Amino acid sequence: MAGGTFAVSRGLFDHPFFADEAFTEREAWVWLLAEAAWKPRRVRGRYGQIELERGQLAHATRFIAVKWKWSEARVRRFLARLKSDAMIDAVADAQTTRITICNYDEYQKMNRVVDADNDARNDAQTTLARRSNDARSTLARRKEEKGENIEGKETPIGVSKNRGLRLPSDWALPKDLADWALAEGLSEFEVRREADKFRDYWHNVPGKGGIKLDWSLTWKNWVRKAVEGRKRTAAPGIRDASGNLTNKFLFARG
Structure with a gap:
């Protein structure tokens, strides 16, 4: 018989073309070669993990008997013969x-070069996947810092889902929040004045005290306090709808 070696796919034993029948001794030997670890690895055993070196396999005799469609006694005899022949x-x-x-x-x-190539390819794929994950994490962090969520949709300015933000240096009162303040009872003049006070105040609060999770809610609380304060201190007829002092008040003071 000619010498040399040839490669056999490990999928041979599960190929649908071949009948599901008992192994010959030659097939049993090839199965052992195919089942052996081609590099060190860890497998699950009945009582814990089993460390395998290259060229090793570990199975219960009962499992091998089922795979080969032999009796356990025949498996033990065959393994004993292989062992006696070194x-x-x-x-x-x-x-x-x-x-x-x-x-x-x-x-x-034949597998030495192939295995080395496979190792290099697997290592390269693992490295590429790790770098891709790192890049996605970095991108997500940068988006969060810019006020965007991970999906790339913009989050309203001044809103952070995870960490607080300071009031943006170029903050201007959005129209929807101005309309909300009008609906709460402030005049247009008062809305503009409160917005200026709000911006100046929070830009000058140092440290963590100037950090908020949602500046829209902070503005609404600010407006509510302004409305409540006006109700407590203002007398009827002092200001008109624009927030200006009325003639009645001015003449009364004169």
């Missing part, structure tokens, strides 16, 4: 049988 080393414990393929590299000569 083809494998087998050590059994309470949970599994650890099998080491002797001269595993001789059976996997």
Whole structure:
């Protein structure tokens, strides 16, 4: 028989073309070669994790018997023969049988270069995925700092979903908030005045005291306090609808 090696796909044993029947001894041997770890890895055992080196596999005899469609006794006899011929080393414990393929590299000569290529390709893909995740995290953080959410939709200026923000230096009262203040009872003059006071006050509050999660709500609370204060201090007829002092008040003072 000609020497040398050839590659066989591990999917051979699950290929739908072949009948689901008991293994021959040759097929059982090829299955052991295919099942062995081609690089160090960790597998789950009955009582915990099992560390495998290259060329090792670990299975319960019952599991192997089911895969090969043999009796457990026949599996044990076959493994014993392989061990006596120095083809494998087998050590059994309470949970599994650890099998080491002797001269595993001789059976996997073709895979040495392929495995190295696969390792390099997998490492490159892992590195690329990690860098992509890092880039997405950085982009999300920058968007959040700019007042945008992760999906890229703009968040209203002065609103932060996670961390507070200071009032923007170029803040101007939005029309919807001005209309809301008018509906609360302030005149146009009072709305403009309160907006100026609001901006000047919060721009001059130092440290954490000047940080708010939602400046729209802060403005509304500011307006409510202004309305309540006006109701407590203002007498009837002192100001007109524009917030100016009435003639009645001026003449009364004169």
